[in-house]
Amino acid sequence: MTAPDSLTATRAAYDAAADTYARLFRDSLRDAPLDRAMLTAFAEAVRGAGRGAEVADLGCGPGHVTAHLEGLGLVARGVDASPAMIGLARRAHPRLRFDVGSMAELDLPDASLSGVLSRWSVIHTPPAELPPVLSEFARVLAPGGHLLIGFWASESSAHRTQVFDxxxxxxxRWCPDHLSALLGEAGLTETARMTREPLPTDRRQFREIHLLARKAPAATD
Incomplete structure (x- = not known):
């Protein structure tokens, strides 16, 4: 299937910015204790589901968060639309698997993962294209599997999304309640939400949102 124009443009932009992006963000978790705490909670939820611990970091960039997930005891792999980003991730973390791919068409079997991480990767998805992406997240999750999705919040209750520079x-940016409702329509139920208010030193004065959601367990669970 031909990639949507939005994906093609985003891929090209991240290919061009890959080296700079990796240099700026490879240590980003070091000074982000709340982010690390949410990733730890996600890892514990995945391990506690009792179905293995294989997770995919979708929109993995240069792979630093994928490696962090592995350090938390998960069997982590990364997927990104940008070949340049995947090349950087493979060189930085050669023991892990990284693949070029689209979140809208994951090359993964149904119900094959215990966890999906989407950390600021849906921010480039146009609103009309987001529901199919969330459905794809649900498709690859096993029953009882967990999703952690991070994004910046829209500040207007009248706007479900807001474009930003x-x-x-x-x-x-997305209205958190609206995105949670879209998760519900995809078969994923929000189980926790973390909100971080912007610091005065943050370049973007937007609230950061992490939603933890779960696919319904099998009837026998």
Whole structure:
């Protein structure tokens, strides 16, 4: 299937910015204790589901978060639309698997993962294209599997999404309740939410949102 124009443009933009992006963000978790705490909670939820611990970091960039997940005891792999990003990830973390791919068409079997991480990767997805992406997340999750999705919040209750100026590619902020409702329509139920207010030193004065959601367990669970 031909990639949507938005994906093609985003891929090209991140290919061009890959080296700079990796240099700026490879240590980003070091000074982000709340982010690390949410990733730890995600890892514990995945391990506690009792179905193995294989997870995919979708929109993995240069792979630093994928490697962090492995350090938390998960069997982690990364997927990104940008071949340049995947090349950087493979060189930095050669023991892990990284593949070029689209979140809208994952090359993964149904119900094959215990966890999916989407950390600021849906911000470049146009609103009309987001529901199929969330359905794809649900498709690859096993019953009882967990999703952790991170994004910036829209501040207007009248707008479900807001376009904002992103340094790499066109991007969107999302109303947290609206995105949670879209997860529900895809078969994923929100189980926890973390909100971080912007610091005065943050370049973007937007609230950061992490939603933890779960696919319904099998009837015998």
């Amino acid at each position: 992103h340094a790499v590619a066109p991007a969107y």
